[in-house]
Amino acid sequence: MKIINMSDMIGGWFIGDFEPAVFKTDQFEVCYKQHYKGEVWDNHYHKVATEINYLIRGKMKINDTLLSQGDIFLIEPHEISVPDFLTDCELIVVKTPSIKGDKYIV
Numbered sequence: 836m837k838i839i840n841m842s843d844m845i846g847g848w849f850i851g852d853f854e855p856a857v858f859k860t861d862q863f864e865v866c867y868k869q870h871y872k873g874e875v876w877d878n879h880y881h882k883v884a885t886e887i888n889y890l891i892r893g894k895m896k897i898n899d900t901l902l903s904q905g906d907i908f909l910i911e912p913h914e915i916s917v918p919d920f921l922t923d924c925e926l927i928v929v930k931t932p933s934i935k936g937d938k939y940i941v
Contacts, residue, residue: 841867852933863931870895870924877940878917884930884937886910893924915941 839857841849849857851864864884870876870893890906896919902908910916 847928851930852935861933863929864933866926866928866930868926868928870918870920870926872920872922874920876918876920878915879938879940880915881910881912881930881934881937882939883912883934884932885912886916887929887931889927891925891927894921895919895924896921 837857839849839855841847843855844857845853845855846866847868848864848866850860852859852861853864887907887909890902890904890908892904894901894903896902897908897910898915898917900908
């Protein structure tokens with residue numbers, strides 16, 4: 836058994852093709868992310884990866900669509916992600932595949 840504390844991970848990412856990772860794979864990435872009300876997050880897109888997000892807690896807008904606790908939203912390659920955190924939020928993010936550098940700020 837391997838035990839690693841989330842505080843040892845970078846930005847909440849703990850599975851994927853990066854270091855440090857609890858489990859290293861190029862097939863997908865997994866992250867537990869916390870965002871705070873009003874937090875400014877870079878508008879971005881991925882050229883290759885698809886991103887699946889599960890909003891565990893909070894309310895947010897993404898691309899002018901209101902989302903709340905329990906919503907799952909999928910961002911396709913080349914789709915620009917424009918987030919607005921209306922409350923403190925917690926998300927689980929899965930990105931597939933895991934490709935270094937596949938994040939483009941707009």
